[in-house]
Amino acid sequence: MRNIELFRRDDHRFILLNESETDEEGGIRSNQYLIVRNGRGVLLDPGGFGVMPHVLAELLRYIKPEAVDAIFLSHQDPDIIGGLTTWMELIRADIFISRIWLRFLPHYGLSDMERFVGIPDEGMSVEPVPGMPLQLVPAHFLHSEGQFNVYDPTSRILFSGDIGAAMMPNECDNPYVDDFAAHLPFVEGFHRRYMCSNRAIRCWLETISGLDIDMIAPQHGPVYRGEAVGQFLAWLRDLRCGVDLMGPGGRFDHAD
Numbered sequence: 345m346r347n348i349e350l351f352r353r354d355d356h357r358f359i360l361l362n363e364s365e366t367d368e369e370g371g372i373r374s375n376q377y378l379i380v381r382n383g384r385g386v387l388l389d390p391g392g393f394g395v396m397p398h399v400l401a402e403l404l405r406y407i408k409p410e411a412v413d414a415i416f417l418s419h420q421d422p423d424i425i426g427g428l429t430t431w432m433e434l435i436r437a438d439i440f441i442s443r444i445w446l447r448f449l450p451h452y453g454l455s456d457m458e459r460f461v462g463i464p465d466e467g468m469s470v471e472p473v474p475g476m477p478l479q480l481v482p483a484h485f486l487h488s489e490g491q492f493n494v495y496d497p498t499s500r501i502l503f504s505g506d507i508g509a510a511m512m513p514n515e516c517d518n519p520y521v522d523d524f525a526a527h528l529p530f531v532e533g534f535h536r537r538y539m540c541s542n543r544a545i546r547c548w549l550e551t552i553s554g555l556d557i558d559m560i561a562p563q564h565g566p567v568y569r570g571e572a573v574g575q576f577l578a579w580l581r582d583l584r585c586g587v588d589l590m591g592p593g594g595r596f597d598h599a600d
């Protein structure tokens with residue numbers, strides 16, 4: 345796959361960086377996003393250790409590393425943080441993550457903790473690049489206890505972290521979800537098992553209800569656009585998942 349420019353107007357671009365055709369880490373393939381405005385950039389969920397050189401190579405098509413003014417981490421998972429020590433050697437940017445994960449980050453071998461900004465539970469508004477206001481939107485327990493989305497009001501794209509993530513076979517490389525019914529088999533199992541509860545989903549839906557969303561861009565799998573945005577949110581609204589389905593002995597009732 346190639347990089348996909350999800351949005352472009354004047355010098356504002358929201359880009360999906362496709363660092364490789366296949367999964368190089370033996371794990372799940374992940375998306376990295378770059379928002380660029382007037383030559384400055386913000387990197388969203390830079391990815392694991394194995395993909396870092398490829399993500400960097402793709403980023404260099406747009407800006408130099410020193411033009412990255414912020415790195416945003418939706419949550420604490422290795423597919424997001426794994427490459428961060430290397431990024432931190434290259435980039436002197438502020439790094440945003442939920443404040444509840446700050447105390448655990450040194451275990452990834454990260455030492456320069458003064459570069460991190462702990463996001464409060466309620467989220468915050470930031471403007472890491474002049475003219476690029478971003479909203480850090482709470483999405484806790486979906487799946488991580490401290491998860492944040494990033495909403496870019498210029499492109500109307502909501503970067504949703506693991507919400508909407510799809511486990512796609514490698515041969516499927518359509519960058520967009522246009523037909524939600526056909527896409528459902530790739531998201532259903534993941535959301536039932538990884539997302540914590542319907543209550544968390546309802547809280548998130550209320551949180552984002554005031555946002556004008558043209559696209560939902562998850563950390564794994566294709567980007568929702570057009571009717572698929574509303575169809576995905578409608579499906580999610582009634583989903584029972586996580587602790588809703590959990591029983592004794594480690595069982596999950598997937599049958600309902």
Ligand SMILES: [Fe+2]
Pocket residue numbers: 419421487488506
């Ligand atoms: Fe995750």
Ligand SMILES: [Fe+2]
Pocket residue numbers: 421423505506509563564
């Ligand atoms: Fe993930």
